[in-house]
Amino acid sequence: MEKILDKIYKNHKDNEGNIISLLQDIQGELGYIPEDAVAWFSKKLxxxxxxxxxxxxxxxxxxxxxxxxxxxxxxxxxxCHVKGSEKLLNGLVRELGLPEGESTTEDRRFTVEKVNCVGACSIAPVVIVNNKVHGKMTADKLMKEIKQLKEKESED
Ligand code: FES
Structure with a gap:
């Protein structure tokens, strides 16, 4: 991780970036912002x-x-709740085998998130799969999407 952080640090210095762009770079490289990365930059800067x-x-x-x-x-x-989002969510948790209270699968292939109103109520229920918005989602359509992603994952 040190190597990656050092690279981000150098870019940051060269571009006179701010904390937001630094955090974006950390997340871009590592997928999230680990505590260790924050501690490293805190000391360095x-x-x-x-x-x-x-x-x-x-x-x-x-x-x-x-x-x-x-x-x-x-x-x-x-x-979305009125149109059955809870059922969709429960189906997702079951299909992905997410343990209670967890949002990411153990193999880190899937994360399931809940949000409040994405501003597309007219096409409720809404599910966003890898940044693609799907309106009027049904349990069947969602399972099809997940199965396709799982297949794609097993090919990689
Ligand atoms: S409540 Fe889901 S888009 Fe508004």
């Missing part, structure tokens, strides 16, 4: 770790836990 964490927890784009290669986001806002 003489900036308190709390400033990094303050920013990382403020912006939804940053993740402090490892995420899966595939991210499936289920909207659980009111309109």
């Amino acid at each position: 003489d900036i308190p770790a709390s400033r990094f964490f303050g920013i990382a927890t403020f912006y939804a784009q940053f993740h402090l836990q490892p995420r899966g290669k595939n991210v499936v986001t289920t909207c659980c806002g009111t309109a």
